[in-house]
Amino acid sequence: MKQILLKVPLFLILVMACRKPLETTNPVNNHLTVSKMTAIKVPDGFLWNSTKNIQIHIGLAFNPYPGRMQQLYFYDGNPATGAKLLLEGSVSEAHPFEAQIAVPTNISQLYMIRQTPNQSKFIEKFNIGTTNQINKIITSTALQSFGKNAVGPDCNTGCTNIVNNAVGKLTFNSGTVCLTGTIAIKNLTLNNNAIVRICGTGTISNLKFNHNNAELIVTSSANISFTSSTHIDGKFTNYGTLATIGNSSFDVNHNASFLNEGTCHFSKSFNPNANSVIVNNGKIEVDYNLIHSSSANFTNNCQLIVHHDFDCNGLFKNYGYIKCDMEAKFSGGTNDEFSMYDGAMLSTKNIQVNSHIMGYHSSGVNTYSFIKVISGTKGNAQGLIGGTIKYCDHNVIENVWVENISYPAIASCAEMIPVTACNPEGNDANEPCLDSDEDGICNEYDDYPNNPDKAFNIAGAKGTLGFEDLWPFKGDYDMNDVVIYYNYQLITNAHNEVVHVDVTYTLKATGGVQRNGFGVALPVLKNKILNLTGATLESNQTNAVLILFNNMRNEMTNWNTFLNQPVSDDIKYNVTFDLAAGIPIKDFSIGPYNPFIWNNDNGRSNEIHLAGETPTNLANVNLFGTGDDNSVLATGQTYLSKNGGYPWAIHIPDSFEYPIEKVDINEAYLKFAEWAESGGLLHNDWYMNLQGYREPLKIYKKK
Numbered sequence: 001m002k003q004i005l006l007k008v009p010l011f012l013i014l015v016m017a018c019r020k021p022l023e024t025t026n027p028v029n030n031h032l033t034v035s036k037m038t039a040i041k042v043p044d045g046f047l048w049n050s051t052k053n054i055q056i057h058i059g060l061a062f063n064p065y066p067g068r069m070q071q072l073y074f075y076d077g078n079p080a081t082g083a084k085l086l087l088e089g090s091v092s093e094a095h096p097f098e099a100q101i102a103v104p105t106n107i108s109q110l111y112m113i114r115q116t117p118n119q120s121k122f123i124e125k126f127n128i129g130t131t132n133q134i135n136k137i138i139t140s141t142a143l144q145s146f147g148k149n150a151v152g153p154d155c156n157t158g159c160t161n162i163v164n165n166a167v168g169k170l171t172f173n174s175g176t177v178c179l180t181g182t183i184a185i186k187n188l189t190l191n192n193n194a195i196v197r198i199c200g201t202g203t204i205s206n207l208k209f210n211h212n213n214a215e216l217i218v219t220s221s222a223n224i225s226f227t228s229s230t231h232i233d234g235k236f237t238n239y240g241t242l243a244t245i246g247n248s249s250f251d252v253n254h255n256a257s258f259l260n261e262g263t264c265h266f267s268k269s270f271n272p273n274a275n276s277v278i279v280n281n282g283k284i285e286v287d288y289n290l291i292h293s294s295s296a297n298f299t300n301n302c303q304l305i306v307h308h309d310f311d312c313n314g315l316f317k318n319y320g321y322i323k324c325d326m327e328a329k330f331s332g333g334t335n336d337e338f339s340m341y342d343g344a345m346l347s348t349k350n351i352q353v354n355s356h357i358m359g360y361h362s363s364g365v366n367t368y369s370f371i372k373v374i375s376g377t378k379g380n381a382q383g384l385i386g387g388t389i390k391y392c393d394h395n396v397i398e399n400v401w402v403e404n405i406s407y408p409a410i411a412s413c414a415e416m417i418p419v420t421a422c423n424p425e426g427n428d429a430n431e432p433c434l435d436s437d438e439d440g441i442c443n444e445y446d447d448y449p450n451n452p453d454k455a456f457n458i459a460g461a462k463g464t465l466g467f468e469d470l471w472p473f474k475g476d477y478d479m480n481d482v483v484i485y486y487n488y489q490l491i492t493n494a495h496n497e498v499v500h501v502d503v504t505y506t507l508k509a510t511g512g513v514q515r516n517g518f519g520v521a522l523p524v525l526k527n528k529i530l531n532l533t534g535a536t537l538e539s540n541q542t543n544a545v546l547i548l549f550n551n552m553r554n555e556m557t558n559w560n561t562f563l564n565q566p567v568s569d570d571i572k573y574n575v576t577f578d579l580a581a582g583i584p585i586k587d588f589s590i591g592p593y594n595p596f597i598w599n600n601d602n603g604r605s606n607e608i609h610l611a612g613e614t615p616t617n618l619a620n621v622n623l624f625g626t627g628d629d630n631s632v633l634a635t636g637q638t639y640l641s642k643n644g645g646y647p648w649a650i651h652i653p654d655s656f657e658y659p660i661e662k663v664d665i666n667e668a669y670l671k672f673a674e675w676a677e678s679g680g681l682l683h684n685d686w687y688m689n690l691q692g693y694r695e696p697l698k699i700y701k702k703k
Contacts, residue, residue, distance in 0.1 A: 036664050037477035042645040043679040045637070047612040050680075050687065051102040051463075051591065051653050052132055054110070056087075058097040059137040062420075068433060069440040069494060072097050073113040076104075079123070083111065087590065088456050089496040090441060091138070097496055098584065102461055102591030103128075104653045105684040110134065117416060117433045117442050121367055122342075150261040150281065152239035154219055155180050155199035165200075172196055183224065190214035190234060198222045198240075209234035212255050218242055220262065229268075232256045238264060238282075252276040252296075260284055270306075272296040272314065280304060280320075292316060294336055302422040310348070312338055318369075321423035324348035330355050330383070340369035340389060345417050347372040347425055353379035359387035359409060370415045370427055379404060390415040392427075439494040446494075453493055454500070460488030461591045464656035466665075468648045469514045469599055471608045472627030474641055479650050479665045480561045480658045480700070481512035482552060482597050490590070497582030507571040509700070510552040511561035511661055514599045517550040521594035521616050524583055534575035541617050548573045551600055560702070561661040567702055592651050611639050611647040652687045660700045668698040 058072060069090035077083030091097040091114075103110075107128065114122045126134045155162065160175035165182050171189040176197065183202030190196060191210045198216070201223045207216070207230050214234040218224050222240035229249045236252075237259045244250050249269040252258045257277040270286045272278045274295040283303040290306045292298055296314035303321050310324040313331050316338045322328075328348040330338050332355040340346065340359045351373050361367040371385070373393040385391055386406040392413035405411050416433075419426035433442035437452040448454035463486060466479035475481065484505055491500035510516070522529075522544040529537055529544045538545040549555050558568040579588070596609040596616070605620035615621060615638070624631040630642040639648055650665070659668040666672040671683035671693050686693065 037646055037666055038474070038644055040644070040646075040666065040673050040676045042676055044645070046645060046676065046679045047637075047640075048610075048647045048650060048676070048680075049612075050105060050651060050684065052105050052128075053589070053591065054101050054103055054128060055133045055586075056097065056099045056101065057133075057135045058091050058112070060091045060093050060096065061137050061139045063093045067440060068092075068117045068435070068442065069095075070117070071115040071441075071445050073115070074101075075111040075113070076107050077109070078111055078125075079113060085459065086110070087585075088458060089492060089585065090455070090494055092440065095495050098586040099496065100586050100589040100591075102589070102653070105680060112136075114138070115445070116418075121361075150239060152220055152237070152261060153197060153217060154221065155197055159197070188216075190216060198224055203227050207231070209256070218262070226250070232258055232276075238262050244268065252278055272298055274314075294332065303424075317341065318344045318346065320344055321425070322346045322348075323425065326350065327352060330357055332356075340371075340387075342367045342369070343417060344369040345372065345423055345425070345427065346370075347374075349374045350376045351378070353377075353383035353385060353404065355382060355384075357385045357389065359389035361388050368415055370417050372413075372427060385409050441494050448491075454491050455494045456492045458490040458492055458590070460490045460501075460503070461653070462487040463592055463651060463653040464508075464658075465592065465595050465610075466650050466652070466656065466658055467516070467597050467608060469512045469516050469597060469608065471599070471606070471639070471648045472623050472629035474628045474646065475648070476662055477646070477664045477666075478511065478561070478659045478662055480509050480661065481514070482516050482518060483507075483509035483511070483560075483656075483658050484518060484595070485655060486592065486595075488590070490585075490588075492585060493582055495582070496585050498579055498585060498588045499582045500578050501576065503575045505548055505573040505575065507549075507552070507556055507573070509560040509658060510556045511559045514601055515551040515553050516597045516599055517547065517604070518552070518595070518597050519545055519547045519616075521545045521596065521614075523588060523593065524579065528580045528583065530578040530580050532575070532577040534573055538616075538618070543616070545616050545618075546575065548575070559661070561658075561700055563660055563700070564703075592653075595649075595651075597649075608648045609639050610649045610651055612636055613638060654687060656687055657689075657699045657701070659698055663698045668695050669693065670695060 069092050072089050072091055073085060074087040075083040076086055087099060087101055089097050109128060110126045112124045155178035158176055159178035161177045162180060163177060164180045166179045167184045169187040170185055172194040173191045174194055176195040178197045179200055181200045183200045185204045187206045188204050189208045191214060193213045195215045197219055199219045199221050203225050205227045212234050216236050218238040218240045220239040225243045225245050226248055227245055230244060232252045233256050235257050239261045241263050243265040244267045246267060248267055249271060250266045251271045251273060253273050254275050260280045260282050262282045264284045266286045268287060269289045269291060271291050273293045276296045278298045281301045285305045287307050289309045289311060291311045292314045294313045299317045300322060301319045305323045307325045309326050310328040314336045319341045327350040329352040332338060338357045342362055359369045368388050368390045371389060371391045375395050377393045384404050384406055386409045389409040390412045391405055415427060417427040435442055436449045439452040439455060441455045443449040446455050447457045465484045467482040468475035468477060468479060469481040484507055487504045489502040490498050493499050524544050526541055526544045535546040535548050538547050555571050556568045558566045560567055594613050596607050598604055599606045604618055607615050607619040609615060621633060624633060628641045630640055631638040659665050669686055671686040675683040675686040
């Protein structure tokens with residue numbers, strides 16, 4: 001409304017406000033049609049928010065890179081498909097990443113990329129629930145923890161028969177038999193579907209499976225040694241300590257399976273035969289050879305040590321650490337590839353590659369695995385190393401074989417592999433992270449590599465603010481009395497504290513006759529603001545309040561709201577300031593903060609804020625509850641009207657094309673009424689330029 005209603009008789013205002021048009025539904029596009037804002041039926045508690053505040057907490061329980069930070073990047077969608085970067089920072093054991101960020105209400109997921117100092121990347125998707133919180137504790141940065149902390153069954157429950165201090169020859173045909181105490185079994189035979197759990201300590205001389213469904217379980221409390229070569233023809237699971245002694249091998253035969261969650265030590269060879277399935281989540285140590293046959297399927301998730309030769313002919317997936325003291329030979333066929341995933345490592349004295357070794361990343365972004373060769377590399381024409389693998393031969397790769405490393409695999413020793421419970425060796429990169437200012441952020445990721453007080457440039461919030469200027473009386477709801485676009489840029493240090501702010505405010509329209517001023521209240525104490533330029537720090541305030549202008553008529557001659565009328569150029573205000581000692585992102589936040597206007601015709605105290613916001617120290621709170629205002633400061637229901645709960649200001653987290661003069665906002669934006677009546681649940685993208693969302697003739701366009 002562009003007349004000074006404070007001079008109009010109050011009874012006339014009330015009569016006009018009561019003349020509400022009827023609601024209708026447009027049969028063509030099926031949207032709710034109301035001719036005035038005041039016809040919208042707003043649910044109680046609705047604050048007209050187009051953004052929601054997300055609380056983020058990322059902790060790091062284990063850091064294999066002492067003194068170095070890991071970088072975090074948050075996106076509004078999948079970064080692989082061009083999503084927008086919203087926020088970045090760092091995390092270490094001593095310094096979790098904590099932030100508060102305002103995102104559009106139509107965003108339901110955030111993606112996080114975590115990048116370690118060795119350039120490994122991990123991606124994770126977070127669904128934003130009703131709590132609007134993201135909480136994550138990172139427990140490992142590369143390989144999985146030893147044994148995956150699996151517990152397994154015991155002998156306290158589920159036993160159909162318990163044998164204590166088992167000796168001699170034993171045969172079991174059915175049920176679940178639990179062996180406890182001291183064990184000295186000469187022959188153990190499992191028939192049919194028999195299940196044997198071992199919870200004791202001792203030896204077994206001979207083990208025989210007479211059926212593939214028979215199952216032997218060494219529980220976490222057990223310590224068992226086989227005194228002769230052992231042949232697995234059924235299901236074998238180890239949660240405890242398992243060994244072969246003397247000149248004894250361990251064979252997993254056709255169609256059999258072996259799962260290790262504990263510790264194994266085989267005194268001779270370990271032989272996974274054709275069509276067997278082996279999964280190692282713990283530690284397996286082999287004193288002689290490991291011969292992995294064609295068509296066998298082996299997955300190593302933790303630690304595998306072979307003190308002689310590792311001969312791999314079958315399908316092998318390495319997510320962990322493999323150490324070979326002599327030669328690792330790869331001769332698998334087309335379907336028997338040796339694969340490495342997500343920072344896995346193979347360390348060997350010599351290597352012979354006669355088949356494919358491929359690197360993969362399950363996280364969606366490149367994470368290199370590492371092959372370390374101490375002495376010699378050889379292979380034939382079928383041998384190939386490809387995918388996300390860095391190949392390091394400390395004795396120099398023989399020239400004839402260099403061409404067998406296919407991009408993105410590269411010959412490089414410059415890959416940092418951390419020491420973990422699974423990987424006792426690791427690898428220090430030959431090109432260590434350079435941190436010139438010693439703030440814990442590698443130069444490569446540090447926007448200020450020579451300044452220990454600054455680390456990251458962060459794209460802060462941006463959007464548009466539209467105001468009605470007749471508070472505490474209702475206006476005409478074209479939301480163009482003052483229109484300002486804002487764009488914040490923040491600088492943070494290595495500990496995710498905001499140390500500097502650059503912001504551009506752009507005055508787009510002044511569609512009112514009031515002499516309105518504009519300011520922004522920030523969530524920091526006034527004395528925290530240093531070196532302010534481009535604005536005035538207001539006196540007599542507790543928190544920092546920036547004043548851009550006191551009278552918009554002195555800033556912009558024309559209104560920029562009437563079609564075919566003279567147009568004023570946009571007015572830009574470039575504001576910069578430092579923050580003393582730094583303010584954590586979680587406290588400073590990323591959002592529009594608390595912008596407001598005031599009507600100078602009624603004095604500086606006549607502040608007009610977004611719904612739900614708090615007035616500054618200079619506001620006249622005695623105006624609350626007068627006119628059409630229904631503010632209750634104690635409940636946070638502020639700057640909402642009586643008889644409807646309508647606002648005097650609106651925030652859009654995007655550039656916004658405002659309505660022309662005297663056109664109600666919901667006439668210009670066809671989904672606005674449905675959004676408001678649903679309490680923000682429907683059409684929370686109402687302001688976007690989508691088909692059926694706008695009435696172009698009612699939206700202001702500069703010519």
